[in-house]
Amino acid sequence: MRPTLRFAAGCVNEPSVEAAARPMTTPALQKADSMSSVADNIALMKSRSLALLLESEMERMIMAGEIAPGDRINENQLALRFGTSRGPIREALRALEAGGLVELRPNRGVFVRRLSIEEACDIYAVRAALFGLAGRLCAARLGRAEVADLKRQVAAMEKAAKSKDFDAYYPLNLQLHEFIVDHSGNPVLASHYRDLVKLLHLFRARSLVQGGGLAISNGEHRDMVDAIAAGDGERAHQSHFDHVMRARERLMSAVRDLPAASEHKKATR
Amino acid sequence: MRPTLRFAAGCVNEPSVEAAARPMTTPALQKADSMSSVADNIALMKSRSLALLLESEMERMIMAGEIAPGDRINENQLALRFGTSRGPIREALRALEAGGLVELRPNRGVFVRRLSIEEACDIYAVRAALFGLAGRLCAARLGRAEVADLKRQVAAMEKAAKSKDFDAYYPLNLQLHEFIVDHSGNPVLASHYRDLVKLLHLFRARSLVQGGGLAISNGEHRDMVDAIAAGDGERAHQSHFDHVMRARERLMSAVRDLPAASEHKKATR
DNA sequence: GGATCGTAAACTGTCGACAATTGACAATAA
DNA sequence: TTATTGTCAATTGTCGACAGTTTACGATCC
Secondary structure, X not given: OOOOOOOOOOOOOOOOOOOOOOOXXXXXXXXXXXXXOHHHHHHHHHHOOHHHHHHHHHHHHHHOOOOOOOOEEOHHHHHHHHOOOHHHHHHHHHHHHHOOOEEEEOOOEEEEOOOOHHHHHHHHHHHHHHHHHHHHHHHHHOOHHHHHHHHHHHHHXXXXXXXXXXXXXXXXXXXXXXXXXHOOOOHHHHHHHHHHHHHHOOOHHHXXXXXXXXXXXXXXXXXXXXXXXXXXHHHHHHHHHHXXXXXXXXXXXXXXXXXXXXXXXXXXX | OOOOOOOOOOOOOXXXXXOOOOOOOOOOOOOOOOOOOHHHXXXXXXXXXXXXXXXXXXXXXXXXXXXOOOOXXXXXXXXXXXXXXXXXXXXXXXXXXXXOOEEEEOOOEEEEOOOOHHHHHHHHHHHHHHHHHHHHHHHHHOOHHHHHHHHHHHHHHHHHHHOOOHHHHHHHHHHHHHHHHHOOOOHHHHHHHHHHHHHHOOOHHHHHHOOOOHHHHHHHHHHHHHHHHOOOHHHHHHHHHHHHHHHHHHHHHHHHHOOOOOOOOOOOO
């Protein structure tokens, strides 16, 4: 029988590692854990490889901030916590490193990547280029139905923006961007775009984006959708590119406005 | 004492795995292998980790075509060949997978990624977007000296193009693109661009690019450099973007012109 | 003869153990 | 006191072995 992978709850001190993964330890007994019983396990069996599981779980942990940028990741501790050996952990960390979420310092350990302002700035620019391309492609591809969908989304955001309901606006905003990228018809673009967005989560000052004019941002969304609706690739490109670049400016000016705190030590190297 | 890492020459049948890596097995004796003796070893010691070494070596092997797209990679065989255990090999493969060079099929093994025409097309588009951004940034950044350098490069290529000397043109072309990307001042952009170019090496029909009008291509280069020299970001973006997209069209039409052979089996899945 | 089933080899996934390195702390010397 | 050196615990890097899966091949049955 395979090792158990129980995500040993409470082994060390973890906030919320849910037993989202519990392969059939006893093939016979199967209480149907209230939530989907068999499908989950089958999916688990198919994933076939702790490393794959661990990779997504650790990515989640980093995204959720359970491990903060700059933190060192202890292999032994993780292995203990997940009830596995260090092998799969190391494999997962390698994959994460290639994605830039984590940094490998030989013989020292792996550290959650810490993004400098400059790097965040660079990432935004690349993201803008990709998003610009997504807009261009959408303008050439999207049909009436999809455009209507886009307009609906922008309208919903308009409402949230008017009432300054950031909690409602934020997920809608995310969804709109995802929609555009996913409907570009270019999976490579979508994948790279997502990677960049992930990386930006490591930027500690990210939360600053919040304040910045919901109405302004949504006005830009309207321009974007208009260009797509008109099938004007060039204009779509420009509006999409500018949208991200303006978001970058909003963030950067916010960062520079409160130069206090934050920037403790740069390049511990 | 550490394991030896001899890259056991001739163990299985490898064409050219040079003993580029030979850490100080006997700290005393050090014959100064004719080439840089100590520095190499120190660099090796610093890299500290077979996995890191293996990663670059295997990347090289894939790039050089020593393992062809679609081929399965046998961990045991590689371990034997390199004189290591499978652990570091697996770690290196994980990293390569995240870069898209290699594909992981659980319980089956890892396979060198095989790029479909569609994927290559998608990658070209993303590459165009990144290159467009690079052009835009260069237009805003480059000084007289760098522009002069660019013009020199284009002039050299002009000469090669006139005499249809592809072997001279190709490396210059590569160098020009590298130059622009590197001088964009955005390392994230440069890194992603390079990854895409690497991926394109997996496209079997890549060699078709060759025939396609050297003079035409270099004419586009001239436009690019002109825009950069003028400091016209918008025009630079457009010319750089178009340059890659036209290269894509040249490749794609070449592919479609000889529909024979090649496309054996799609999606063995 | 062709399809189904069972078996064995080959290989991947995982583990536990050991070797080497790092970083911290204590002891010593100036 | 301060700088240097020696030692030790903690942690990473690597290995060899075992368990489980896949796949190819041959035997059996229709």
